[in-house]
Amino acid sequence: xxxxxxxGIAGAILASAAFLGSSRNALPASSVTPQDADVNKDGAVTIxxxxxxxxxxxxxxxxxxxxxxxxxxxxxxxAANARWTVGNGHCYQRFDTPRNWSAARNDCAxxxxxxxxxxxxxxxxxxxxxxxxxxxxxxFTDEASTGTWLWVTGxxxxxxxxxxxxPDNVGFEHYGEFGDNSGFWNNLTSVxxxxxxxxx
Ligand SMILES: [Ca+2]
Ligand SMILES: [Ca+2]
Numbered sequence: 001x002x003x004x005x006x007x008g009i010a011g012a013i014l015a016s017a018a019f020l021g022s023s024r025n026a027l028p029a030s031s032v033t034p035q036d037a038d039v040n041k042d043g044a045v046t047i048x049x050x051x052x053x054x055x056x057x058x059x060x061x062x063x064x065x066x067x068x069x070x071x072x073x074x075x076x077x078x079a080a081n082a083r084w085t086v087g088n089g090h091c092y093q094r095f096d097t098p099r100n101w102s103a104a105r106n107d108c109a110x111x112x113x114x115x116x117x118x119x120x121x122x123x124x125x126x127x128x129x130x131x132x133x134x135x136x137x138x139x140f141t142d143e144a145s146t147g148t149w150l151w152v153t154g155x156x157x158x159x160x161x162x163x164x165x166x167p168d169n170v171g172f173e174h175y176g177e178f179g180d181n182s183g184f185w186n187n188l189t190s191v192x193x194x195x196x197x198x199x200x
Contacts, residue, residue, distance in 0.1 A: 084199065085130045088123045091199040092116060094131040101175040104137045104195035105152060113199035115139030117151040124161050127196060128183035137195035140176030140185070142167070149176070161185050 084091040091113075099107060105115050116138045118124045139152035147170060149157055163184030167173065172189065178196075179186020 087126045087130060090123075092127050092131050092196060094133065094136055094194055094196045096194045098192035099137075099195060100192050101137050101141070101190040101195075103192075105139065108139075108195070108197035111197055111199070113197040114152050116196040116198040117153050117155050118159070118161065119151065119155050119157075120159050121161075124159075124183065127198075128178065131196055132178050132183055133194060134178055134181050135193045136178050137193060138176050138178065138185070139198075141174055142187075143174040146171045146174070162187075 084093045095104075095107065101115075108115050116127055117140075118127055118138060140149055140157070141152070142149045144150065149160070149167070151157055161184055163179050163182075163186055166179065166185060167176075167187035169187070173187040175188055175190050176185050177188050177193065178184075179188070
């Protein structure tokens with residue numbers, strides 16, 4: 001109730017501004033706390049009430065509480081003439097300026113994202129069908145430990161979509177890409193090619 005009353009007081013302050021000009025210095029504002037400020041029992045707002053509330057008005061407005069179902073809006077980045085594709089709860093964009101895998105990873109990070117992590121068949125299908133092209137980087141690598149393929153985000157890597165006989169050249173090809181026209185993955189050395197960023 002106090003909060004509602006204070007909004008009413010704010011309006012009273014504006015309406016009484018001229019009157020306050022000559023009288024506010026005479027009021028013991030320093031001795032009045034915000035908790036003291038309220039509408040009188042007869043509903044009138046006193047000058048003392050208004051003076052006490054004045055410094056606090058900006059702090060009284062309740063900030064909107066985040067909704068548990070609010071949709072993040074991260075899909076605002078990306079190069080000119082390119083768009084983030086929203087799906088699977090995340091955003092994806094392919095960048096066609098060829099970069100080696102590490103440079104591609106860094107560029108995605110600079111866009112508040114990461115090289116795409118395809119952790120389910122659904123995500124694989126969505127990304128491949130929306131922005132995927134053959135020979136574009138994804139965020140899968142075994143550079144830290146040969147043979148142990150990890151996503152750049154640390155997400156579980158139980159799902160994979162390797163093409164036939166991939167990954168091959170163990171210890172030599174450390175980076176994952178869309179490797180054929182069906183979206184199956186290939187491991188490759190860090191050549192320069194397009195890449196796909198994802199944002200949460
Ligand atoms: Ca992902
Ligand atoms: Ca390979």
